[in-house]
Amino acid sequence: MRSSFAILILYLLFLVQASLTPWWPDLVLLGLIVVSLHENRLTSTLAGGFVGLCLDATDPAFMGSHVFTLAATGYGVAVLRTVFYRARWATSLFTGLALALKWAVIGLLGVGFPDPAALLVSSVLTLLLAPLVELGLTRLLYNRCQPA
Amino acid sequence: MLRPVVPAWQDRTSWLVIALGVVLLLLPHRLRLRSAQPIQTALLAPLRLGASLGRALSDAKAENERLSLLAVRLSVENARHTAASHAEDAEPSASVNLIRSPVIGRDLTTFEHWLTISRGSRHGVRPGAPVITPDGVCGKVVACGQHQSLVQTLLAPESRIAVVNARSRVPALARPDRSGRLVLDYAPKDSDFRPGDTVVTAGIGTVFPKGLRLGEVADLPDRPGALFKSVSIRPFADIGRVEQVFVMSLPDSALPDSGAMWLENTTPPEISVPGYPANQ
Numbered sequence: 187m188r189s190s191f192a193i194l195i196l197y198l199l200f201l202v203q204a205s206l207t208p209w210w211p212d213l214v215l216l217g218l219i220v221v222s223l224h225e226n227r228l229t230s231t232l233a234g235g236f237v238g239l240c241l242d243a244t245d246p247a248f249m250g251s252h253v254f255t256l257a258a259t260g261y262g263v264a265v266l267r268t269v270f271y272r273a274r275w276a277t278s279l280f281t282g283l284a285l286a287l288k289w290a291v292i293g294l295l296g297v298g299f300p301d302p303a304a305l306l307v308s309s310v311l312t313l314l315l316a317p318l319v320e321l322g323l324t325r326l327l328y329n330r331c332q333p334a
Numbered sequence: 335m336l337r338p339v340v341p342a343w344q345d346r347t348s349w350l351v352i353a354l355g356v357v358l359l360l361l362p363h364r365l366r367l368r369s370a371q372p373i374q375t376a377l378l379a380p381l382r383l384g385a386s387l388g389r390a391l392s393d394a395k396a397e398n399e400r401l402s403l404l405a406v407r408l409s410v411e412n413a414r415h416t417a418a419s420h421a422e423d424a425e426p427s428a429s430v431n432l433i434r435s436p437v438i439g440r441d442l443t444t445f446e447h448w449l450t451i452s453r454g455s456r457h458g459v460r461p462g463a464p465v466i467t468p469d470g471v472c473g474k475v476v477a478c479g480q481h482q483s484l485v486q487t488l489l490a491p492e493s494r495i496a497v498v499n500a501r502s503r504v505p506a507l508a509r510p511d512r513s514g515r516l517v518l519d520y521a522p523k524d525s526d527f528r529p530g531d532t533v534v535t536a537g538i539g540t541v542f543p544k545g546l547r548l549g550e551v552a553d554l555p556d557r558p559g560a561l562f563k564s565v566s567i568r569p570f571a572d573i574g575r576v577e578q579v580f581v582m583s584l585p586d587s588a589l590p591d592s593g594a595m596w597l598e599n600t601t602p603p604e605i606s607v608p609g610y611p612a613n614q
Contacts (some may be wrong), residue, residue: 201381231348238355240377246370250358257352 189229192221200240208304211311219280220323222263234260255291259284281316285309405468406580413545431583446573447490454481464582470547470570487573496536502526516567527565
């Protein structure tokens with residue numbers, strides 16, 4: 187139930203993201219990282235794959251790139267969070283790593299690199315917003331719940 | 335610290351999902367586009383539904399405004415025909431211009447006595463112009479600025495409207511009581527009023543043309559000692575909730591019965607609009 191609700195929230199974030207310009211923060215990525223910090227590996231990966239598929243559907247030229255990066259991000263965060271004690275700064279760290287992975291994959295695969303200015307602004311905003319989103323979504327979804 | 339035991343099948347399934355992403359990436363471009371179409375249709379359906387609902391809502395609002403204007407025009411046309419059918423020497427009908435105006439303000443005590451509308455003398459509104467809604471009479475303009483006007487509603491204590499029973503043609507004068515209804519003055523004791531009768535404007539004042547719908551007879555309280563019949567009228571227009579009104583702009587030649595000076599012509603209060611001379 188809790189996992190379904192988390193995926194629903196991610197889908198809603200995708201709907202919001204789909205109506206924003208590339209300059210806005212990556213809300214889907216932030217939501218996925220928060221979900222992955224609390225869900226198990228499989229749920230995190232499936233959630234990443236699902237929202238990745240949603241993002242790919244909006245632009246078929248990128249088909250598969252978002253599925254790969256977001257599923258890998260979900261899985262990676264779910265694995266890494268068990269390695270060390272999860273402090274507040276961990277969210278920003280995971281966000282930075284995920285952003286680097288996402289744009290490196292898109293750049294390396296040659297499916298097109300967005301406007302560097304938009305990328306920079308969006309990434310900075312995403313990083314700045316990470317602690318706030320973590321706080322808000324954790325309270326909304328995982329209040330008084332232990333990580334899976 | 336013990337690390338949680340993660341079932342191997344979870345990891346294997348996760349890797350499968352990640353691999354699926356790679357497979358999708360390696361698909362030929364044409365196949366990628368073809369496979370994206372059904373996924374796009376399914377996943378973006380809520381977004382499309384929201385957009386189409388927004389469009390439908392906007393269309394419905396425009397249609398509602400159009401029909402509202404049409405209803406008022408038909409109401410005025412109906413009033414004119416009614417007046418013509420009851421007057422032997424009916425004048426040829428003059429063109430009536432309806433000025434649609436949103437309500438942008440109300441008096442702060444009752445919300446029902448005074449309205450401010452966002453049309454003024456620049457738009458052709460003049461003091462004394464009748465103000466109506468699709469349901470019935472709303473009031474009259476008592477003061478105009480260039481872009482705003484003040485409307486005295488039929489529920490304002492100063493309001494008086496000459497009316498007639500649409501069925502029995504008994505004339506009377508409508509004034510507001512304190513319960514959001516109107517009462518009739520000077521209705522003869524033996525006059526024919528029945529609950530449900532429609533009361534329309536009489537057209538014998540200098541403000542309202544003949545035949546505009548005002549309200550219906552709601553109650554006939556029995557007062558044995560009274561000199562006149564006691565009639566309570568429920569107005570058709572919901573003054574407390576009206577958001578849009580229509581100001582009737584009549585040409586000078588079509589002003590109703592300007593020779594008769596009835597009590598409809600009550601003096602408007604002294605109102606000063608900042609930046610504009612009083613009684614403009």
